[in-house]
Amino acid sequence: MLSLGNGVRKISLLLSAWLAFSAAAASKSDLPKWIRVSSLHFAVLTDAEEKNGVEVALRLEQMRALCGQLLLKDKLTMPEPLDVVAFQSYGEYAQVAPAQGQQAAAQGFFLPGDDRNYIVLNLADEESWLAVRREFAKIYLNYNYPPTPPWFDEGFARFFSSTRVDDHFATIGGDPASLIQVLNSQPWQPLPDLFSLKAADVKSLKGPQQAQFAAESWIVMHYLLKKEKLPETGTYFGLVENQGQAVAQAIQQAYGMSAAQLEQSIKDYFHALSTSPPQPSREPKAPPLPQGAWQVPVAVGPGDVGTSWAEVRLSQAQALIAEVMARVPEHREEAIGQLNTLVDQPLTESFIAHRALGWAYFADGKFKDALEEFQHALDLDGADPWTHYYIARTKYEMAQRGGEMFPGLANMMQDLRIVLDWNTDFAEAYHMLAMARVQGGGINSALQAMRQAIRLNPRNESYLLDLARVYMAGKKWDDATDMLERLKNSPDQQIASIARQNLQDLPTLKKYGLMPQHATAANNATAPSPSATDSDDESATTHAEPPPDRRKVQFLKGRLIAVNCSQPPVAVLTVTSASRRLKLRTDDYKSLLLIGADEFSCDWRDRTVIANYKAGGKADGDLVSLEVQ
Numbered sequence: 001m002l003s004l005g006n007g008v009r010k011i012s013l014l015l016s017a018w019l020a021f022s023a024a025a026a027s028k029s030d031l032p033k034w035i036r037v038s039s040l041h042f043a044v045l046t047d048a049e050e051k052n053g054v055e056v057a058l059r060l061e062q063m064r065a066l067c068g069q070l071l072l073k074d075k076l077t078m079p080e081p082l083d084v085v086a087f088q089s090y091g092e093y094a095q096v097a098p099a100q101g102q103q104a105a106a107q108g109f110f111l112p113g114d115d116r117n118y119i120v121l122n123l124a125d126e127e128s129w130l131a132v133r134r135e136f137a138k139i140y141l142n143y144n145y146p147p148t149p150p151w152f153d154e155g156f157a158r159f160f161s162s163t164r165v166d167d168h169f170a171t172i173g174g175d176p177a178s179l180i181q182v183l184n185s186q187p188w189q190p191l192p193d194l195f196s197l198k199a200a201d202v203k204s205l206k207g208p209q210q211a212q213f214a215a216e217s218w219i220v221m222h223y224l225l226k227k228e229k230l231p232e233t234g235t236y237f238g239l240v241e242n243q244g245q246a247v248a249q250a251i252q253q254a255y256g257m258s259a260a261q262l263e264q265s266i267k268d269y270f271h272a273l274s275t276s277p278p279q280p281s282r283e284p285k286a287p288p289l290p291q292g293a294w295q296v297p298v299a300v301g302p303g304d305v306g307t308s309w310a311e312v313r314l315s316q317a318q319a320l321i322a323e324v325m326a327r328v329p330e331h332r333e334e335a336i337g338q339l340n341t342l343v344d345q346p347l348t349e350s351f352i353a354h355r356a357l358g359w360a361y362f363a364d365g366k367f368k369d370a371l372e373e374f375q376h377a378l379d380l381d382g383a384d385p386w387t388h389y390y391i392a393r394t395k396y397e398m399a400q401r402g403g404e405m406f407p408g409l410a411n412m413m414q415d416l417r418i419v420l421d422w423n424t425d426f427a428e429a430y431h432m433l434a435m436a437r438v439q440g441g442g443i444n445s446a447l448q449a450m451r452q453a454i455r456l457n458p459r460n461e462s463y464l465l466d467l468a469r470v471y472m473a474g475k476k477w478d479d480a481t482d483m484l485e486r487l488k489n490s491p492d493q494q495i496a497s498i499a500r501q502n503l504q505d506l507p508t509l510k511k512y513g514l515m516p517q518h519a520t521a522a523n524n525a526t527a528p529s530p531s532a533t534d535s536d537d538e539s540a541t542t543h544a545e546p547p548p549d550r551r552k553v554q555f556l557k558g559r560l561i562a563v564n565c566s567q568p569p570v571a572v573l574t575v576t577s578a579s580r581r582l583k584l585r586t587d588d589y590k591s592l593l594l595i596g597a598d599e600f601s602c603d604w605r606d607r608t609v610i611a612n613y614k615a616g617g618k619a620d621g622d623l624v625s626l627e628v629q
């Protein structure tokens with residue numbers, strides 16, 4: 001009996017151990033499994049199946065390619081990284097989503113930032129990516145197209161917001177929000193008035209006026225894209241923005257018709273669009289297309305997108321999600337609590353959790369606490385580029401607010417070089433590197449970095465303002481004056497005010513080498529007075545100032561025939577336009593402001609270009625900027 005009892009006891013203990021192991025295994029298998037699906041331009045963090053993550057990556061790649069097609073861009077840039085998080089259930093998604101009460105918020109949302117952007121999706125909806133179409137279009141337009149008036153931006157975003165893509169076709173041009181009804185029920189604004197609206201004017205529009213602006217911007221863009229008149233529109237912008245022509249005169253010259261004729265042509269186009277019967281889809285057995293829509297083959301299909309996936313540890317996934325939550329104001333406090341819980345436990349502590357916690361402190365202006373968390377992150381992973389970026393960013397903000405030199409200048413520049421080795425398209429890293437180089441006395445290298453930031457993010461006027469400050473620090477008075485004159489009429493009132501003040505201060509700076517005392521601490525931190533310590537650029541010897549260059553900046557669209565680089569870094573470009581042949585010169589092609597190309601090439605031939613230049617004689621001039629198409 002005794003031996004039997006011991007045997008039963010042993011069996012009982014083994015059974016208990018097996019049950020405990022089975023329960024633990026079942027509990028572990030019930031935990032969400034997170035993976036990261038990566039394509040060429042997107043990385044999708046998801047707890048859904050791999051096929052769902054692959055589909056999200058495919059649809060985003062297709063929309064990206066379509067943006068490039070519509071904007072006539074062979075290459076698109078994304079100077080702020082774009083991350084994607086996709087939840088398999090609405091319950092998980094709702095814990096992160098902002099409380100907006102909009103229908104789109106149930107599918108997904110776009111979360112902008114000045115360091116990175118997020119797309120967050122609810123995969124319980126099979127087409128959740130549709131929720132971010134408008135913001136998706138705006139961000140690619142913003143980063144890949146020169147500054148344009150409000151009607152163009154609104155029209156493109158509205159046009160793209162009805163886009164649908166499948167494995168074979170993209171459906172574009174549908175009415176995104178009953179805009180046809182608005183255009184049929186309200187009088188149209190005259191086209192020159194629409195084209196003349198500024199950002200401040202649009203912000204003041206209310207109710208029916210706002211709806212009319214959106215609808216008319218949409219139909220104008222619809223017409224321009226369908227009739228393939230975007231190149232003429234680029235010419236129009238050059239005439240208005242660079243040459244200062246009146247709207248009506250620029251319309252006549254760019255489109256070859258008067259403003260009244262163009263307006264009537266658009267109205268006739270709208271009438272035909274709004275009265276035509278629904279067009280059949282090119283997909284077999286698919287319903288007819290939405291009113292006004294047409295289909296084009298997708299540039300990127302399932303067989304064109306290569307993807308890979310990797311599993312992400314649960315604690316790291318939780319930290320990454322909290323990093324997103326911290327950027328949603330109503331969820332930040334909860335995110336900080338979750339991150340503190342993660343970093344307090346050895347099994348869940350990670351560099352991601354410390355980095356995210358540091359960002360939350362940084363966003364709240366707690367710079368000392370932020371740097372402490374970033375240092376913890378580096379201790380766990382010294383190669384994480386985001387941590388290096390945030391350390392540099394924190395030091396930059398401390399200098400901006402305190403009006404002092406950047407703390408740890410050499411280390412800050414080293415952090416930024418690590419970031420740019422990781423992501424060569426990160427515009428803000430170039431911007432901060434430029435301002436750090438100014439503090440270190442390297443004006444030429446600062447100009448190089450600043451121009452790269454502007455090339456990647458051409459609409460960021462704060463970069464242009466800081467470019468003017470670099471010019472001032474390098475005693476490039478004419479260049480600084482030209483830039484400030486441009487910015488004094490900026491729609492951003494703060495930038496316009498600073499530009500006007502800097503213009504007033506320039507004579508004092510030139511004469512005494514110091515800005516007047518009323519200059520702000522931020523100005524002092526980022527625009528040091530010209531100094532004889534600028535060893536790589538300026539001599540300590542005082543020279544008489546050259547006379548200011550008052551030549552007007554002119555605009556030219558033409559064909560680049562040849563490039564002569566026989567005396568580098570000087571380059572002379574031969575450009576033809578109509579019956580004209582011009583020789584356009586740049587003293588340093590490595591520093592020339594470029595749009596549409598990563599770097600200058602002496603081998604360019606037979607390329608369409610848009611040049612801004614200052615005329616020398618009738619057949620020559622000095623380049624200011626060059627757009628290569």
